[in-house]
Amino acid sequence: MLAKAVPTVPAPDSVDGGLAYEPKWDGFRGIVVFDGEHVEIGSRGAKPLTRYFPELVEAFTRLLPGPCVLDGEIVISTARTGRARLDWEALAQRIHPAASRVELLSRETPAMFVAFDLIEAEGVSLLDEPFSKRRAALERLVGGIGDPIRLTRITTDVALARRWLEEFEGAGLDGVVAKPLAAPYSPGKRVMLKAKHHRTADVVAIGYRIHASGTGVGSILLGLYDDEGRLRNVGGMSAFSNARRLELIDELEPYIVRDDDGGAVTGDTERSRFSSGRDVSFVQLRPELVAEVRYDQLEGDRFRHTAQFERWRPDREPRSCTFEQIERPIAYDLDDVLG
Known part of the structure; x- marks a missing residue:
């Protein structure tokens, strides 16, 4: 599911059923498929990412409680001037043909996965469920797992979301995403709205x-x-x-x-x-x-x-x-x- 750009963070009543707001993560979009034993990570365009993030494969296998399909963002956090922030350059280095290089980087700059949607759980598709129900199911599934699998923050307070747009850029994020609470998961469609810095x-x-x-x-x-x-x-x-x-x-x-x-x-x-x-x-x-x-x-x-x-x-x-x-x-x- 994709997002279309809007000039400002939209008001919650601009969409039927209301909106929820999340930070917009600046990393690699990842669809994680876990069948209970094996993990596959694909990009938004269905390119395989599994081999580039062995530390995430290990974590998903060890921590996820059951089969599921997650939608989220792969990011790397590094400290600059005493503060942690997203590091795009460190993330980009992972796309490397040498497995030994990838393995080394997975230890030196480990990635994390920020989950923001749940597409399937225990073999049951959630595509037709409204986002409000998918989010509740996502919280039950990964809310308490901890590093390196994190649950993105969310709010229905537009004033807080607009504050996030200004503040979170300093941590390397690049905007705010608004999601219709009543909308099903619609692959390939720009149902969500994104406000970015220009x-x-x-x-x-x-x-x-x-x-x-x-x-x-x-x-x-x-x-x-x-x-x-x-x-x-x-x-x-x-x-x-x-x-x-x-x-x-x-x-x-x-x-x-x-x-x-x-x-x-x-x-x-x-x-x-x-x-x-x-x-x-x-x-x-x-x-x-x-x-x-x-x-x-x-x-x-x-x-x-x-x-x-x-x-x-x-x-x-x-x-x-x-x-x-x-x-x-x-x-x-x-x-x-x-x-």
Whole structure:
């Protein structure tokens, strides 16, 4: 079951039957199937995740009281400045082909599973039950199990949910999910509502990649200046329409860095485990063009998700595009979120 984005945390009476609110966890969505002896973990897109989290497989086998199908989020918590918070980078490292590496990381940075729905229990499907009943059954099943299986917090108080939206970001969470209390579990449908953080920043266009179709601009690489005056790659922006991709070729042409023969100078970004052999080369641009983008949050010194183009800012000097403009959430301890 999926969620559609809304600009703010919705009022409880905006949906028939009312709403319940939960923190929005920023990890790997996981569907856990336990038959009483064996465990399988699948992603939202049905990709197998079991081999990457041996510590969770062991815990599910040992702690779950009976056969069930759980829906939740796989996360990793690490301490920063004395406070625990979600660590996306540590989680991403788990997608590794070497079993020995996965085993080592499972001991060094163990994952936890935050359960937020129950799809089946003791062989009985709960898909058609309203969320209120599924949640009650989930609490009975895993409410007292403890680490590394946790039950997400929940409230029907919209004022508290809106406070969570502001406070919990400091622990690495990225919003609040509103769930209709009367709704059945609807796979593939955006029944839930999610309110996330959206901010804007002025960034420097430092390069672009051609779209996978071979025509037009697929994505634009973005940079910010650090305290030492270095221009750092902070991610990219994409999701342009077909017509806009072609327009961008002409708009960016005057800024292309060219060699002595007049050819476009290209570079390569660092490959990651998610590159999957994709071409990571890009056409370099002179750092003269400023864009305003929407973003949700930073993970380290990079945008956590792809930024969205708002407008060009010819009135802004590229050197003014620094990390100082980026809003950093106030630190919040993940242990307080978990309760």
